[in-house]
Amino acid sequence: MxxxxxxxxxxxxxxxxxxxxxxxxxxxxxxxxxxxxxxxxxxxxxxxxxxxxxxxxxxxxxxxxxxxxxxxxxxxxxxxxxxxxxxxxxxxxxxxxxxxxxxxxxxxxxxxxDLVVDRSALERIIQAGGYVSVNTGSAPEANTIPVPQPTAEAAMSSAECIGCGACVAACPNGAAMLFTGAKVSQLALLPQGQPERTRRALDMLRAMDGLGFGNCGNERECEAACPKSISIRNIARLNREFLRASFFSEEE
Amino acid sequence: MQLDAKIPAGPLADKWPSYLRDSRLISPANRRQLTVIVVGSGLAGASAAATLAEQGYQVKNFCLQDSPRRGHSIAAQGGINGAKNYQNDGDSVFRLFQDTLKGGDFRAREANVYRLAELSGRIIDQAVAQGVPFARDYGGQLANRSFGGAQVSRTFYARGQTGQQLLLGAYGALLRQVKGGRVELYPRREMVELVVVEGQARGIITRNLLTGALERHAAQAVVLATGGYSNVYCLSTNAASSNASAIWRAHRQGAGFANPCFVQIHPTCIPVHGEHQAKLTLMSESLRNDGRVWVPLNPGDRRPPGEIPETERDYYLEHQYPAFGNLVPRDVASRSAKAQCDRGHGVGNTGRAVYLDFAEPLRRDGLATVRSKYGNLFEMYQRITGQNPLAEPMQIYPAVHYTMGGLWVDYQLMTTLPGLFALGEANFSDHGANRLGASGLMQGLADGYFILPATMGNYLAGVAAGATDPDAPEFAQAEANAAERTRRLLAIRGRRTSTDFHRELGHLLWDHCGLSRHRVGLEIARQRIPEIRAEFWQNLLVPGSGSDLNQALERAGRVADYLEFAELLVADALAREESCGCHLREEHQSGEHEPLRDDTNFAHVAVWEHRKDQAPLLHREALTFENVQPGRRDYR
Missing domain, CATH: 3.10.20.30 (Beta-grasp domain)
Structure with missing residues (x-):
């Protein structure tokens, strides 16, 4: 046709x-x-x-x-x-x-x-702490870190983000909360992410705020636009992680 | 050109430990004085750049894309092999080594392949520690599945997005080093020249794709992790930007090119729909764990698949290869599909497709189980074709997917050009004439996380540290060459776009240097390529200018390189008068169409040396097998 x-x-x-x-x-x-x-x-x-x-x-x-x-x-x-x-x-x-x-x-x-945009601001959010700080060679035997299957699946659902920026473009506030929430969630859910959990939430949110992204207004446009169906629950978890971090951080 | 593979003496299992024991080291204080350029940010590039920076080197990392997270490793679906024997099914380092060597049809080095198998378990450890969310069993332990060419389950996976998750792990490690100030990222840069100073690779010239500016970057060593050259065929499963230019530029500067004719054609891709198609889409090999491949028993049977009764279906892989069934290696599955279609059994609009059917696993395991394993692949299939694979079988056909050939490297991953290293798909090292599924990710990460970081120190310890000077005449000359090339491409102002030339070249190669090859066809291709190239340089149309973002210009530069490289690909296919792995010469097969390998004359790596204004010169690195006897590769 x-x-x-x-x-x-x-x-x-x-x-x-x-x-x-x-x-x-x-x-x-x-x-x-x-x-x-x-x-x-x-x-x-x-x-x-x-x-x-x-x-x-x-x-x-x-x-x-x-x-x-x-x-x-x-x-x-x-x-x-x-x-x-x-x-x-x-x-x-x-x-x-x-x-x-x-x-x-x-x-x-x-x-x-034309249609080409610079999305490097997303990279700077990850750079602020979207990883586990483990040097090559220092990892323990893989099966010594058991992860319950539902936890692994939930982490995987967050980790599926492809970093395209559609969530930001869809948001009336130009927020990157879904993007940031997905990475914070993945690592907050997994045992490997625990040692840096508090600092990661604070650092990534601080970076996000400093880069010109807006805040979440619960419009849920991001979730609708996301090609990987990243759930808005990741934003809820991001907010909880931030709150938790604000209480528990030893930062001044 | 001297080919010294520098394989350590001693028993197989002691080679890598003894290399590590004997290699020279550089003190941490001195490492930060040394700069290493890493071109490419896929699995091999990102893992190497991150690990070198962890060790204290200054690293400059370059990629074509807007972000290093987009390297094409990200598209790998099915999984990564690791000889952990978690399933207690008889796996071991030796068995992974043996499977990989056999899968490659005994055209790889024993020592390299053994090292790969040896490191495979540590890659899994590393990825898990980074938070890569691999699939798990109910007890929380890592899950495995099986893949083509293996009778054990040793493949680790993260839904159908294993490449993505592994790459994001390496990308996180890379960004951590960016934050620490030891890696500088250069996205949207294309390497347009390699700079050689006094016989050593000392830098690169890049084009800033946004501004068109040429930039000079000097370093003590250059690492190419720029992937393979499948896109020389125009239609392949590779990403649009995947290209051969970096390794081709390096080859022209003196790096030997090994086994260019070893091109893997993946059996499970979505069939071609039309002339304007931009790329082909792979459906993971993991589908063959449960999916059953079949064609109608009667040639020309045009009934819808649901109306063809079981008795009139031919599950040809299952009865031709009962030991491996639908899980035969990729080359075998691809050739069988072509053979079925050639004999008129093909299905779909074009007759160039076979069925991959999930009816039986759906009956056996239920919808939920099947969907949890392959859900995203089914969705992708449906999105592209508009058909639901749960309701009717998928249609699949082979497509160019991966290139085993690449820059020749020694045991240390160094090319024939001192100071130039090649990792991952860009080198030729581990897969011989055919790569097994789930081994590409393994090799990229073994090279990047573990091998290069160990061998780089050994090399740099012997190099006079001295500052490399981007103002040296060699840099000026390389930059001038690159500028002249761009000027020439823009100045032609002809009537055909580079895409048009690329398509013509791709058709030619697919027809004569694709799934099966014959001297007559190869000679046709060999004669035709220079003619297309000549027309390209007279009749190319590149719109726009060289001083801003110009994607047509980028493509034209890559196609110009393909038009040179394609000749070497064909020359190599002509020179290899045997059938091995993915390379099937029609003259060299048995009466039953089984490929005939010739170990007496061709148990070697074919390494080509570039010569100015002369035909390339063929060198041979003999392959010797001390631990596994090269047997006939029989999957029946």
Whole structure:
């Protein structure tokens, strides 16, 4: 089956240049194409016509690397639940649809070009403490640390975050609470994360606040946009961890 | 070019301990004076960069992506092998070694493979200590599953996202060192030249992908962990940015390239749907633990799978290979699928697919169990194809997935160019002519966490520390070369995009240097590649400029390198007049289509030396087997 779409795409030459929507007619498209293959086709056409192609980030094509992402008709990663942009296929659109395609916008994310944004602020949150401090070679025999299966499963559900930033783009406050909560939760649940549990919660939240992310307003937009179904419970746990840390921290 | 593998003398099990005992050390105070460049941030790159920094070296880590967490290791689904014998099913270091060597069809070094197996358990320990949430049994102990080419359960996994979880573990370790000031991250950088000073790798030139600026980075040693070259085929399971440019640039500067024709074609991928497809998607091999592969018994049977009765189905792997059944190694499964389709048994719109059926495990174990094991893979399949694998069997077909070939390295993971190391998929070291499932993650992490950090000190201890100078003429020359290349690519202003050329090259290689190869086809490819390359340099169209983010320019540079590398790939496939592992030469098979290996003439690593304006020169590193007798690789 083929469909025709009208694409309104945000074009912005650089971080400091003004941007605007430009309208393109897609021409006939097979509904088996992925959304990004559609952009590839558009880019091929623009290139041959002597125009600059649309810059967009993508890599694995399997919804796991977290590189891709754009807001499609107001929804980060588009209309299909639990699906990254690279896994979105045109069979979910109808002939004649207009798609408004724009970058992930948030105070903490800078637009580099067209749909490409700088999400390095997320990295700095992890850098503040989103790990277990264990040097290579000092690990004990793996089965000496038993982890109850439900605990391991819960930690895994938090750990599935791909760091795409859709939660931030979806949040009216531009908050990174779901992202931060997922990592804090994973390590707070596991025995391996206990020694640094208190400091981790404080350090990561402090970093998050300092980077221009907003706070959670319980809108739950992040959870709806998350391609990995990271639950908002992670934010509740983050809040509890922060409270707990505030009581127990020996920091001045 | 001298090929000295530098394998320590002594019995197999003593080689690595004796290497460690005899290697030179550098005092902690001196380590911080030394800078190491690590290019790539997948499992091998991130684990190496983090561990070197823990040891006290200054590390510069480069990646193409916007964050080091996005290296393509992240897409590995199924698992990682570790010879822990937690299942008490007879596993051991020796058995993992033996399986890996046999899986690679006896085209790898015994000493390297043994070391890999030896370190496999410590990788699991390390990952668990980092908080990698591996699957657990009810008692809280680590769970295992089995994988192709093995009769034991030694594969550790984190749902279908084992690569992601292991990479995030290494990434956390890396960021911890960034915070500590010992690692500097350089995301959105592409290595465009390797800088060699007085015969030693001393730095790289990178292009800042956001600004187009060329940057010079000097160091005492350079580590390439830049992955494999599957994307030379255009369509593969690799990520869009995965490329061969870093190792190809290094090869042109003097690093020998080993076994380029050893390319793994993964049996369980989602079939190709159309010409504009950007990539192929892998379905984890773990699915073959429970899924049953079949085709209609009668060629051309177009009925929907549900209407084909059991008696008219051919579960061909189960009866051709009763010992291993659906879990035969990847090369065997891939070739069998192709053979079935070639004989008209293929299914789906294109007839280039076979079924992978979960009806029996669903009956046996119930929906909940099957879903808990493979739920996310089923979802991915459904998202891409629009079909539900719980209701009807999956359709699968082989696709290019992994490259066993790569830069030649000695036992210390050093290339033929002193000071240049290669890790993970970028080197050739451990998988011979075919990699077993769940061994890629193991090798990347063994290289990065344990092997390189031990061998790097030994190398650096013998190197005059002296400051490396980014203003040296060699850096200026390398930078000028890179700038000239970019200028040339932009100046052509022809009529075909690099994607178009890439697709043409990919088709050519898939047809003539893919699942099976024949001299006639290889000669066609060998003749055609230079013609495509010539047209590329006359008729390429790269829109935009070189002074900002220009993804078309990035792609064009990589395709330019593929067009050179592809010739070496084909030359190697031509030179290897035998069938081994993934390399099937149609001239070298039995009447029953079983591959015929030739140990008398080809028990060697083929190492190619780049020569300016001349054909590459072939060197051979002989492989000797003292602990396992190379037997016929029989999975029946």
């Amino acid at each position: 083929t469909i025709n779409l009208t694409l309104r795409i945000w074009r912005q030459p650089g971080p400091d240049a003004p941007g605007a929507f430009r309208t393109y007619q897609s021409g006939p498209l097979s509904t088996d194409l992925s959304f990004l293959e559609m952009l590839d086709l558009l880019n091929e056409r623009l290139s041959l016509a002597g125009e600059e192609p649309v810059a967009f980030d993508h890599d694995c094509g399997e919804g796991i690397c977290g590189t891709c992402g754009a807001v499609v008709n107001g929804r980060p990663h588009g209309p299909v639940e639990r699906t990254t942009l690279c896994q979105l296929h045109l069979r979910h659109f109808n002939d004649g649809d207009t798609l408004i395609i724009e970058p992930f916008r948030a105070r903490a994310f800078r637009i580099e070009k």
